[in-house]
Amino acid sequence: MESQSYEKETQTQESSAFNDDVAGVITTATSPVSSSGDADWQEWVNVVVDYLAKLPDTLGNFFSDYKQPLTTFGLIITATITVYVTLSVLDAIDNIPLLSSVLELVGLGYSAWFVARYLLKASTRQELFSEFDSLKKQVLGGKSQ
Template structure:
């Protein structure tokens, strides 16, 4: 049995080599088996984990840079969903307060009446409303459609 130690600046490798000789022919090697010690296996695993952890910030930075727009879109969709849930919860809580629900209905009916009076009764005001809607679409989309 021979034991070999190899070392360099970064790691030490300990390896156990077993050599069997043929008894009828002196000097002929039949099998060579090597086995690593458990300590060296542990060191290899530790080095791999440390390498992965040290490269993780660069990997995440590259991933975010490459997929920035889809990640921002997904984040905005999730934030919108959460804000809608919160708004519905607040409205539900306000609905349980006495006289608040009828007050909101009264405000809604009043605004609807004002909107019909302001924009729907005359052809000129309907045209004004269409112009405002087209202007808003142009601002949002960025082009005339």
């Protein structure tokens, strides 16, 4: 008997907790009200949104203020990468057995031709210096004669 009365008592407690709803009626779920959790979260969201909204203007101002140093830095990085790649390619070419010897012979042949063409006679040396001066004036600026 005691067990039956205990079962009825627990059933009534359980059913009273769920009998608030009327059949067929849709109710909205209510969340417990938090004291400052939502407000803190909303403040952080607003700070992030404001920062992201101002980011394009901030970056634009930064790049316009530091255009020259950033360009110089970019050129230094590009030159470093170019030298590294060039040295890697030359090292790869040097590791090809016959190609390095052939390229050395080509260099020696060109050097011999240059000496014979421009450096043996005074008149050809003068021609070389005049070509060099005209090239220097074109590159550095100045009046050509």
